[in-house]
Amino acid sequence: MSTNGTMLAAVFRGPGVPVLEERPVPRLERAGDVLLDVELCGLCGTDLHVLADPPGHPAEPGVVLGHELVGTVVEIGADVVDLEPGTRVVVAPNLNCGTCAYCRRGLRNHCIRFSTIGIFRDGGLASRVVVPAVACHPISPGVPAEIAALVEPLSTVVHGVERAAIFPGETAVVLGAGPVGLMFCSLLHHAGATVIAVEPLEERRALATRLGALVALDVGSLAEARGELGADVVVDAVGTQLPAALEVVRKAGRIVLFGMNAGASTEIHQYAITRNQLDVLGAYVGQDVFPRAIALVEQGRLSLDGIVSERVALEAVPEAVADMRNGHEVKVQVEPV
Numbered sequence: 001m002s003t004n005g006t007m008l009a010a011v012f013r014g015p016g017v018p019v020l021e022e023r024p025v026p027r028l029e030r031a032g033d034v035l036l037d038v039e040l041c042g043l044c045g046t047d048l049h050v051l052a053d054p055p056g057h058p059a060e061p062g063v064v065l066g067h068e069l070v071g072t073v074v075e076i077g078a079d080v081v082d083l084e085p086g087t088r089v090v091v092a093p094n095l096n097c098g099t100c101a102y103c104r105r106g107l108r109n110h111c112i113r114f115s116t117i118g119i120f121r122d123g124g125l126a127s128r129v130v131v132p133a134v135a136c137h138p139i140s141p142g143v144p145a146e147i148a149a150l151v152e153p154l155s156t157v158v159h160g161v162e163r164a165a166i167f168p169g170e171t172a173v174v175l176g177a178g179p180v181g182l183m184f185c186s187l188l189h190h191a192g193a194t195v196i197a198v199e200p201l202e203e204r205r206a207l208a209t210r211l212g213a214l215v216a217l218d219v220g221s222l223a224e225a226r227g228e229l230g231a232d233v234v235v236d237a238v239g240t241q242l243p244a245a246l247e248v249v250r251k252a253g254r255i256v257l258f259g260m261n262a263g264a265s266t267e268i269h270q271y272a273i274t275r276n277q278l279d280v281l282g283a284y285v286g287q288d289v290f291p292r293a294i295a296l297v298e299q300g301r302l303s304l305d306g307i308v309s310e311r312v313a314l315e316a317v318p319e320a321v322a323d324m325r326n327g328h329e330v331k332v333q334v335e336p337v
C-alpha cells in the first residue's frame with residue numbers, strides 16, 4: 001500500500017491476463033462488513049475460465065480477482081459481533097441472499113442472487129479487501145498460509161466427497177489430477193478409499209500417488225483403472241469425462257461430476273446408466289462446508305503437500321496466469337505485499 005491511499009490490484013478487464021492497476025484502498029461501508037489484510041490468495045482454473053476468449057465463466061469487468069484467500073481482520077463494521085481486529089480468517093467467497101426460493105429451501109449454493117467474491121465483487125488479489133463478516137471463518141494461526149489458502153478449493157472437494165458418500169474399503173477412480181483432482185485423491189484416501197488416479201501429465205501422476213492414490217495411470221489405461229468389477233465411485237475432476245466415467249464405474253456405482261466446462265458437450269450411452277443402475281451426481285461448490293475443510297487442515301493429517309507449485313508477488317500475476325494456461329503450474333498463490 002502506498003502513502004497516498006492506493007494499492008496495487010490484479011483486475012479483470014476482459015479476455016487475456018489480469019491487468020495491474022492502482023486502486024483506492026477499500027473502506028468499510030456496510031455495518032456487516034470487515035476489512036481484511038490479505039495474507040495469501042490462490043489463482044485457480046475458474047480464473048482461467050473467466051479470462052478465456054471466449055469466456056468460460058462470467059465475471060464483472062473491473063473487479064479485483066481472487067477468491068481463495070486467507071487474511072487478517074483489520075477493521076470491523078458496527079454490526080459485526082463474532083470477529084475482531086487481529087483474527088485470522090479464510091473467506092467463503094460464494095454469497096447468497098438468504099431470502100429467495102432456493103435459499104428458503106436450504107439450497108443456498110443455488111441462490112438466484114448468487115454472487116462470488118473475486119468474480120462479481122472485489123476479491124483478494126490486492127493487499128486489502130472488504131468482505132461481509134458472514135463470509136469469514138476463523139482459522140488457527142498455526143496453519144501454514146499456503147495450506148490455509150487451499151481451504152476454499154478444499155471445501156468444494158469436501159462437498160464432492162460428501163456427494164460420493166464414500167465408505168472405508170471402497171474403491172474410487174479420480175479422472176484428472178489438477179489441484180482439485182489431487183485434493184480428491186488425498187481426501188478420498190483419508191476417508192478410507194483405495195484411490196486410482198487417471199491423468200495425462202507424468203508429474204501430476206507422481207503427485208497423485210504422493211497424496212494418497214495407490215496408483216496413477218495414463219489416460220489410455222481406463223481398462224486397468226476399471227479392474228475386474230469397476231470402481232464403486234468415479235470422480236470427474238475435469239468436466240468432460242462422463243463417457244470415461246461410464247467405462248470405469250461398477251454396476252450400481254456412483255459418478256460424481258465435479259469439474260465444469262461450459263463449452264463441453266458429449267455423447268453418452270444413456271442405456272448404460274439405466275441398465276447398470278448408476279447414480280450420476282452433480283457437485284457444485286457446496287454449502288456449510290468450510291467448517292469441515294478448516295477442521296481437516298487444522299488437524300494436519302490430510303496430505304496437501306506439493307499442490308502449490310509456486311508463490312509469486314502481485315506484480316507477477318499476469319505472467320503466472322500465462323504459465324498456468326500452458327499447464328506449467330499446478331497451483332499458484334499470490335502474496336499481495
Ligand SMILES: [Zn+2]
Binds near residue numbers: 046067068153
Ligand atoms: Zn477457485
Ligand SMILES: [Zn+2]
Binds near residue numbers: 099100103112
Ligand atoms: Zn437466495
